Amino acid sequence: MNSKSIMIVGVGGQGTLLAGRIIGNAALAAGYDVKVSEVHGMSQRGGSVVTYVKYGESISSPVICRGEADIILAFEQMEALRWSPYLKNDGLLITSNQMINPMPVITGAAHYNENIIEKLTATGIRIETLDAAGIAQAVGNDKASNIAIIGALAGHIENDGITREILTDTITAYLPQKHLKTNLEAFEMAQCR
Amino acid sequence: MEKNTKLMLGNEAVARGLFEAGCGFVSSYPGTPSTEITEFAAKYDEIYAEWAPNEKVSAEAAHGAAVAGVRAFCGMKHVGLNVAADLFFTAAYTGVNAGFVAAVADDPGMHSSQNEQDSRHYARAAKLPMLEPADSAECKSYTVAAFELSEQFDTPVLLRLTTRIAHSQSVTPLDERKNIPKPEYVKDPAKYVMMPANARGRHDIVEDRLLNLKEYSETCSLNYTEYNTARIGIISSGIAYQYAREIFGKSVSYLKLGMVWPLPDKLLLEFASKVERVIVVEELDDIIESYCRSLGIKCEGKNLLPLTGEYSQEILAERLKGRKYEFKGVNEPVPPRPPVLCPGCPHRGIFYVLRKLKLFVSGDIGCYTLGALPPLLAMDTTLCMGASVSGLHGKVKAIPQEASSSIAVIGDSTFIHSGLTGLAGIAYNRSNANILILDNSITGMTGHQHNPTTGYTLKGEETRIIELESLCRALGIDSVSVVDPYDIAQCESVIKAELAKDCPSVIIARRPCVLLKSVKKENPYKTDPAHCKGCKACMAAGCPALSFGDKKAAIDSVLCTGCGICARLCKFGAITKKDQL
Numbered sequence: 001m002n003s004k005s006i007m008i009v010g011v012g013g014q015g016t017l018l019a020g021r022i023i024g025n026a027a028l029a030a031g032y033d034v035k036v037s038e039v040h041g042m043s044q045r046g047g048s049v050v051t052y053v054k055y056g057e058s059i060s061s062p063v064i065c066r067g068e069a070d071i072i073l074a075f076e077q078m079e080a081l082r083w084s085p086y087l088k089n090d091g092l093l094i095t096s097n098q099m100i101n102p103m104p105v106i107t108g109a110a111h112y113n114e115n116i117i118e119k120l121t122a123t124g125i126r127i128e129t130l131d132a133a134g135i136a137q138a139v140g141n142d143k144a145s146n147i148a149i150i151g152a153l154a155g156h157i158e159n160d161g162i163t164r165e166i167l168t169d170t171i172t173a174y175l176p177q178k179h180l181k182t183n184l185e186a187f188e189m190a191q192c193r
Numbered sequence: 194m195e196k197n198t199k200l201m202l203g204n205e206a207v208a209r210g211l212f213e214a215g216c217g218f219v220s221s222y223p224g225t226p227s228t229e230i231t232e233f234a235a236k237y238d239e240i241y242a243e244w245a246p247n248e249k250v251s252a253e254a255a256h257g258a259a260v261a262g263v264r265a266f267c268g269m270k271h272v273g274l275n276v277a278a279d280l281f282f283t284a285a286y287t288g289v290n291a292g293f294v295a296a297v298a299d300d301p302g303m304h305s306s307q308n309e310q311d312s313r314h315y316a317r318a319a320k321l322p323m324l325e326p327a328d329s330a331e332c333k334s335y336t337v338a339a340f341e342l343s344e345q346f347d348t349p350v351l352l353r354l355t356t357r358i359a360h361s362q363s364v365t366p367l368d369e370r371k372n373i374p375k376p377e378y379v380k381d382p383a384k385y386v387m388m389p390a391n392a393r394g395r396h397d398i399v400e401d402r403l404l405n406l407k408e409y410s411e412t413c414s415l416n417y418t419e420y421n422t423a424r425i426g427i428i429s430s431g432i433a434y435q436y437a438r439e440i441f442g443k444s445v446s447y448l449k450l451g452m453v454w455p456l457p458d459k460l461l462l463e464f465a466s467k468v469e470r471v472i473v474v475e476e477l478d479d480i481i482e483s484y485c486r487s488l489g490i491k492c493e494g495k496n497l498l499p500l501t502g503e504y505s506q507e508i509l510a511e512r513l514k515g516r517k518y519e520f521k522g523v524n525e526p527v528p529p530r531p532p533v534l535c536p537g538c539p540h541r542g543i544f545y546v547l548r549k550l551k552l553f554v555s556g557d558i559g560c561y562t563l564g565a566l567p568p569l570l571a572m573d574t575t576l577c578m579g580a581s582v583s584g585l586h587g588k589v590k591a592i593p594q595e596a597s598s599s600i601a602v603i604g605d606s607t608f609i610h611s612g613l614t615g616l617a618g619i620a621y622n623r624s625n626a627n628i629l630i631l632d633n634s635i636t637g638m639t640g641h642q643h644n645p646t647t648g649y650t651l652k653g654e655e656t657r658i659i660e661l662e663s664l665c666r667a668l669g670i671d672s673v674s675v676v677d678p679y680d681i682a683q684c685e686s687v688i689k690a691e692l693a694k695d696c697p698s699v700i701i702a703r704r705p706c707v708l709l710k711s712v713k714k715e716n717p718y719k720t721d722p723a724h725c726k727g728c729k730a731c732m733a734a735g736c737p738a739l740s741f742g743d744k745k746a747a748i749d750s751v752l753c754t755g756c757g758i759c760a761r762l763c764k765f766g767a768i769t770k771k772d773q774l
Contacts (some may be wrong), residue, residue, distance in 0.1 A: 011530065021200075024362060028200045034326075036200065036362040039304060040225055040640065042390075045563065046737055060440035062328075062361035065507030066518045082527040085520055102530035108648045108741065109730065110528035119523045130614035131619050142751065 001160060003056025005064045006153075009074025009083040011100050012049045015146035017175065019073065020051030022150060023157075026170040027055035030161040038096060048079060048102075055160075071156060073149050075132070076100050079115045084120060093125055094152050096132035127128035128152065135189045141182035147171060151190025164191075205760040206329035207268070207296055208233030209365065210336025214292070215373035216240060216266050218258035222610065223639035224270030226359040227298035230359045231268050232642075235651045239370060241338035244642055244651045247578070247610040248273035252280040252295060257347070259451040260385060261292035262375045264340055268296040271312050272577060276611070281349060282319045286395035287385050288347035288402075290376050292340035298354040299475045299740055302503030305356075305638070307558065307575065311477035316351050316454035320399050322406050323454040324415060325431040327389040327476050329363040335451060336540040337371075338415065344376075346402055346409075353453065356475060357503070358431040359627045407455040415451030418464055418620070427467030428461070428481060429491070432504070437500040439506040440514060456484050471498070472513065477502050534563050536738040537707035537714070539633050539678040539756030543602070544571040545734055545758065546685045552600050552692075553687040555588065557581035557612075561639040568735040579603070579611030585626045586619050590627040597692045603628065603633070605661065606636035606644040609707075613668065619697050620669025627691050630661055631678070634705040641709065665699040672698035679704060681761050707754050715755025720746050724767035731759040731768060 006023060010016040017038055024036035032055035052064045066085045074080030074095035087093060097115070104110035113119075121127050129154050132145035132154045150171070154164050168184060173185050201209065207230045211219060221231040224609040229598040235242035245251035251267040258265035269277060274297045281295070290449040297315070300306040316323035324339055326332045332354070339350040383391050410416060421443045429437050429619045437447070450456070463486070464473050473482040473494035482494035497512045498504070510516040534541050544564035548571040556562060556572040557580065565572035574584060585601040603612045608630050622624050636642040643649045645659040665673045672694060676684045683700065691698040705712050717738075727744040737753035739759055747761070750771065760768040 012532065013535075019360070025200050028198075028364065032655075033364060034200055034362070037357060037576040038360045038362075040228075040360055045532035045535060045560065045638075046530075058613075059363070060435045061506045062357060062435070063505050064361065065505050065510075066520075068507075078527060078530070082530075083524060085518075086521045089521070092622075101737075102528055103533050103567065103735065103737065104528045104531075106737065106740055107735065109567065113525060113527060116523075120526075123522055 001056065003054055003059055004160060005069050005158070006053040006177045007064050007072045007083060007086055008051040008053065008075070009072060010049060011062045011079065013047050014075045015143060016049055016051050016075060019146040019150055020053050020169050021052045022167070022174050023153070024173070026166045027053070029170060030164050032056060033059050035152050037062035043133045048082060050083065071153065073153060075146070077147060078102070078113060081113055081116045081120065084125065087125060091126070093113065093120065093127045095127065096149060098128050098145070099135045110165055130190055132190070135186050137187040138189065139182040141179060141186070143179070144183045144186035147183040148186040148190040152188040154191055175190060198364050199367060200362045200758050201329045202229060202327070202360060202362050203329045203332045203354060204229035204360070205233045206332035206365045207352065207354070208237070209338050209367065210333040211240060213333070213368050214337045214340040214369050215264055215371045216340065217263040218255060218265040219243070219267070219532065220245045220254040221268040222246070222248045222251055222273060223636055223642040224273045224298070226300060226356040227268045227273070227296060227354070228639045228642065230296055231651070234266070242651055244644060246645055248277040250279060252277040255295070256280060256284050256289070256293055259289045259291045259551065260287070262291045262378050264292045264373060266294050266296070269298070270306065271297055271299045271310050272306065272308065272316055273297070274312055276578070278315065278319070281315065281321060283387050284388055285319050285348045285390055285399050287322050289343055289349060291379055293349045294336065294339040294342035294343055294351060294352055296352040296354060298356065298359045300356050302356065306381050307577065309477060310350070311480065312353055313453055313480045315478070316476070321349055321351050321404050321454070322346070322452065323353050324451055325453045326355045326358060326360070326451070326771055327434045327449070328430050329361070329365045331451065332358065333365050335415070343378050346355045346406055348402060353431070355432050403455055407457065410452045410455055410457040411459050413452060416457055416460060417449055418460070419447045419449070419465065425470050425472060426464055427472050427474055428464065428485065429474040430481070431476070433476050436504050436506045436509050437474045440510045446735045450481065453612060456481065458488055459491060461476065461485055465492070474509065490681055495559045509579055531566055532553045532563060533566070533737050534560065535707060535737065536736055536752045537756040539702070539704035539707065540564060540631055541569070541734055541736065542630060542678045542681045542758050543684060543702050544569040546681055546688060547571040547600065547602070549551050549689065550685070552598055553588070553595065553597065555581045555585040555601040557601070557603040557607050557735065559607050561602060561604055561631050564602070568733055578607050579615055580617030581754050582612045583618060584624070584629055585628070586615060586624045589626045589723070590622070593625065596627070599627070600692070601626065601690070602631055604637070605632040605634065605646045608661070609645050609659070612702060613664070615668065616665065616668050616699070624697055625695060627700070629688070630699060630701045632661060632701050632703040634703070635709060637706050641706070661701050670697055672696055673696070673701070675701045675703055677704060678702040679756050679758060681758065707756070715751035715757070717750040717755050718757065718760055718768050719750065719771050721767045721769065723767050726765055726767070728764070730762045730764060734758050
C-alpha cells in the first residue's frame with residue numbers, strides 16, 4: 001500500500017486534536033509507521049486548525065501539502081472549502097455540515113461563503129456530508145461530533161486494515177469512561193447514517 | 194512494529210528521554226512549542242519537575258542541580274533562550290558535574306510566537322554543542338545522548354527542536370530508566386567561581402573543548418551519510434531533512450546532521466567531494482550553508498530556499514524540482530479565521546474599555562495579545578515578556594503629558610516572569626506609569642500551567658500564593674486596586690480615576706480563565722428580537738458567541754458562558770439571561 005494522508009480540519013476547540021490522535025494510534029495498532037502533526041498554542045483559540053495523519057510502510061514528512069491528501073475530514077463547512085486544495089485529484093472529502101462564523105464574518109468585514117457543498121461537488125470532488133453536531137446531540141453529548149466524524153471515516157480505511165474493531169478499541173483507550181458510551185453511539189450512528 | 198513502541202509527540206519523547214537518561218531535576222517556564230516536555234516529565238515520579246518563574250531562573254536552577262550531582266534539564270521556547278542566555282554563556286565556562294541539557298524549541302512560521310529567530314546561533318555564540326532530532330524517536334535517543342555528551346565533555350548541551358518536531362507524533366521505542374551513579378560534588382572555585390582570574394583559565398578550556406567536540410562530531414553516529422547517487426548531495430538536519438527525504442527519496446545522497454554545532458569539517462568536505470552538486474536544506478538561517486562556504490565548499494541553499502517561514506515538501510518540490518502545484522477547486526476567497534478571545538474570556542471587557550477610552554496600550558505576550566485584533570483593536574505595541582511595563586515607563590518619562598492617556602497590560606504569569614523588575618524601575622524612578630495586570634489565575638495561552646500566583650505546583654501540590662496586591666505595594670506602588678473585568682462600568686471608572694492621579698498605579702483585573710475546569714459557567718444569555726434595535730453596540734465586544742443577521746443580534750447558547758458583557762453594552766435591555774425570559 002502507498003502511504004495514506006488524512007487531514008483533519010476545523011475550528012480550535014472542536015476536538016480535531018483528539019480525532020487525529022485516535023486515527024494515528026489506530027493506524028499504529030494496524031501495524032503501520034505513523035506520523036501525526038498538530039497545532040498547539042495561539043492558533044488554537046477559535047482559529048482555523050489542522051491536524052495531519054500519515055501512515056504507511058515508512059513516513060518521512062509529518063505534514064501534508066496541497067494536492068496530497070487522500071482524505072480530508074472537515075469539522076466545519078468553511079474549513080472544508082479552505083483546505084479543499086489539499087485534496088488529491090481522486091481524494092475524498094468528508095465534511096460535517098456545521099457552520100461556525102469566523103470573527104471577520106461576525107464583525108461584518110466578510111461574508112460566509114454560500115452553497116459550499118454544492119460548489120465543491122460541482123468541481124468533481126468526491127464528497128460525503130454528515131450532520132456530526134446532530135449526531136452528537138442525538139446521543140446526548142455535544143462533544144461527540146469528532147467521534148461521529150471518525151465513524152464516517154471508518155468504512156474508508158477498513159481496506160487498509162484499520163478495522164472498526166481497532167477504531168473502537170482506540171476510542172475506548174483514549175476517552176474517559178464516563179463519556180465512552182455516548183461517543184461509541186456517535187461512532188456507530190455515523191456509520192449507519 | 195515492535196511491541197514496546199508508542200506514538201509520541203516530540204515533546205513527550207524528550208520527556209521519555211529524560212526519564213530513561215536518569216534525569217532527576219527539571220525546571221522550565223512554559224512556552225509554545227516546548228511546554229509539553231515539562232508536563233510529560235512531571236508525570237514520572239522519579240523526576241522532580243517544576244515551573245520556574247522564568248527561563249533564566251529555570252536554567253540557573255537546572256545548572257545548580259547538575260553541579261550538585263544530579264542530571265538536570267530545562268526546556269524553553271526560542272525567545273525563552275534570550276531570557277536564559279546569560280546563564281549559558283558562562284555555564285559554558287564552568288561546565289557541569291552531572292549532565293545538564295537544555296531544550297530550545299524554535300517556531301519557524303511563528304505558529305505561536307512573536308519572531309522566528311534561529312537558536313543555533315546561540316550554540317555557536319556560547320560555544321556549546323547542539324543536537325537536533327528529526328523525529329520523536331530521535332527526540333528520545335538524542336536526549337539520552339545529550340546527557341552522555343554533557344558528562345563526557347563537561348559542558349551544558351543544547352537540544353534544538355522546531356514546532357514540527359515538538360508537535361508531531363511518531364513511533365518511539367521505549368527503554369528502561371538508567372541507573373546513573375551520582376557524581377560527587379568537589380569544591381573547585383577555579384572551575385565554578387567565574388571571576389576574571391578564574392574565567393580566563395576556563396575560556397581556554399572552552400576553546401579546547403570545542404575542538405574536541407568537533408573531532409567527536411566527525412565520527413559520531415549522530416551525523417551520518419547515505420550515498421545513493423553522485424549527482425546531488427543534500428546536507429540537512431531536523432525536520433528539513435524529512436521534507437528533503439519526502440521529495441527526493443533515494444534519488445539523492447544525504448549528509449544528515451544530528452549534531453548541528455560544532456560542525457564536522459572533514460565529514461562535510463568528504464561528502465562534498467563525492468557529489469557533483471551540494472544543496473544545504475535548513476529552515477531559517479543559513480548557518481550550515483555559510484559554514485560550508487567557509488570551508489571552501491561550493492554549495493547552494495538560500496539562493497533557492499527562503500530564509501523566512503516554515504518549510505514543507507511542497508516548498509522544496511517547487512524550489513528544488515520545479516514542480517508546480519496545479520489548483521483545481523472552488524476559486525473564491527475564504528475569509529480568514531484568526532484566533533480570538535474565547536467566549537466569556539475575562540480579558541474582553543478590559544479591552545473594550547481601553548478601546549472606548551482611546552488609550553495608548555503597551556501590550557505583552559499572552560492570550561490577551563489577541564486584544565490587538567479587530568474589533569477590539571486595543572493594543573499599540575507588543576514585543577517581549579515584560580516589555581509592556583518597562584516600555585510604558587520609557588514612554589511616560591519621555592513624554593510626561595501622555596501618561597494620563599497610556600496604560601500597560603500584562604498577564605499574571607508574564608508579570609511574575611519579567612514585569613516585576615520593570616515595576617520596580619517605575620517606583621524607583623518616580624514614573625507616572627499605570628499598569629493593568631490581567632490576572633486570570635493561570636498561564637493561559639500555553640494551555641493552563643500553574644505559576645506563583647495560582648497556589649499549585651506543576652506536580653499539583655498546594656503551595657503558597659504570591660499575592661499580587663502585596664507584591665506591587667512592596668515594590669513601591671501605593672495605588673493598587675482590584676476590579677472585576679466582567680464589570681465594565683467599574684473597570685472604566687477605576688481606570689479613569691487611576692490615570693487622573695499623579696502617581697504610578699497598578700490595577701489588577703481579576704477573574705479566572707473561563708476555560709478552567711473550576712470555573713462554573715453561568716446560564717447563557719439570549720437576545721429579544723422585539724427589543725433589539727440592530728444598533729450593533731454588543732458586537733463591539735468581539736465575542737464569537739454573538740452574530741448579526743436580519744438586522745438583529747443573536748447569541749449562540751452553546752458557546753455563550755453567561756459573562757454578560759454584551760448585556761451590559763445593550764442600551765435597550767434586549768439581552769437577558771435565558772432563565773429571566
